[in-house]
Amino acid sequence: MPKSILEPRVTLVTLGVKDLPRSIRFYRDVVGWTTSAAETDPVAFFPLRGIVLGRFGERSLAADAKTRPRTGGFRGVTLAYNARSRAAVDRIFASLSERGVRIVKRPQVADWGGYSGYFADPDGHLWEVAHNSFWKLDRGGRALVT
Amino acid sequence: MPKSILEPRVTLVTLGVKDLPRSIRFYRDVVGWTTSAAETDPVAFFPLRGIVLGRFGERSLAADAKTRPRTGGFRGVTLAYNARSRAAVDRIFASLSERGVRIVKRPQVADWGGYSGYFADPDGHLWEVAHNSFWKLDRGGRALVT
Numbered sequence: 670m671p672k673s674i675l676e677p678r679v680t681l682v683t684l685g686v687k688d689l690p691r692s693i694r695f696y697r698d699v700v701g702w703t704t705s706a707a708e709t710d711p712v713a714f715f716p717l718r719g720i721v722l723g724r725f726g727e728r729s730l731a732a733d734a735k736t737r738p739r740t741g742g743f744r745g746v747t748l749a750y751n752a753r754s755r756a757a758v759d760r761i762f763a764s765l766s767e768r769g770v771r772i773v774k775r776p777q778v779a780d781w782g783g784y785s786g787y788f789a790d791p792d793g794h795l796w797e798v799a800h801n802s803f804w805k806l807d808r809g810g811r812a813l814v815t
Numbered sequence: 816m817p818k819s820i821l822e823p824r825v826t827l828v829t830l831g832v833k834d835l836p837r838s839i840r841f842y843r844d845v846v847g848w849t850t851s852a853a854e855t856d857p858v859a860f861f862p863l864r865g866i867v868l869g870r871f872g873e874r875s876l877a878a879d880a881k882t883r884p885r886t887g888g889f890r891g892v893t894l895a896y897n898a899r900s901r902a903a904v905d906r907i908f909a910s911l912s913e914r915g916v917r918i919v920k921r922p923q924v925a926d927w928g929g930y931s932g933y934f935a936d937p938d939g940h941l942w943e944v945a946h947n948s949f950w951k952l953d954r955g956g957r958a959l960v961t
Contacts, residue, residue: 672910673848674845677862680895700821745938
């Protein structure tokens with residue numbers, strides 16, 4: 670076994686955004702999460718039970734990582750939220766649709782045996798909402814995966 | 816307060832990769848994390864204390880999300896690992912360099928008062944490794960952010 674360089678954990682996932690107040694309103698007012706950030710802050714953090722989801726201007730994020738700004742296209746990263754049942758997935762997509770959220774893929778049976786769809790946030794970050802009967806969730810919603 | 820559509824949690828973050836066995840070897844043998852996946856599997860999951868970090872072929876991930884494949888450039892998403900001290904950040908970058916990992920930004924004092932650098936995985940996914948004295952970590956390494 671190699672010595673581990675990093676403990677098996679991630680602190681923060683930061684999504685680059687074009688319009689931070691718009692992204693704050695989406696995650697706070699549409700999705701329904703809480704943040705201590707004001708719409709005038711330069712960065713926003715949403716604590717998600719053990720990890721933090723950040724939002725930061727995409728050009729600033731690129732500069733911070735000493736990387737050229739994004740040119741478009743698929744980001745090559747997706748986020749996923751596992752719900753507790755197929756019915757819960759359907760309810761979530763119904764609520765998202767009611768609130769005018771862009772549904773990228775309607776929930777459907779997946780070839781891996783689950784049930785899943787995708788929605789996009791205002792910057793095109795893709796969220797899968799899935800039911801996966803092979804991954805049990807604990808009471809806090811954390812997947813029990815080995 | 817609006818009714819929350821999603822509980823405040825994320826189950827899985829999936830990184831699109833060009834070469835899955837290469838990515839498995841990087842996170843398993845270089846970073847030092849564990850996975851039950853074999854290099855011949857079509858997808859790999861690394862459990863990270865409550866969330867799961869997945870690796871999946873980038874074209875397949877785009878197709879699953881009904882999205883066109885990625886064209887390149889900055890992904891607009893970064894991952895961050897908060898270490899417990901500046902010295903720990905330096906030790907991590909020293910170990911990464913020894914193992915031939917591409918360092919994108921050497922650790923340095925950040926304008927927000929912390930100390931941070933970036934490295935890239937074999938697919939160019941960017942990881943920040945930071946010390947942030949404003950965010951306390953619990954014993955399991957989870958940031959206590961409100």
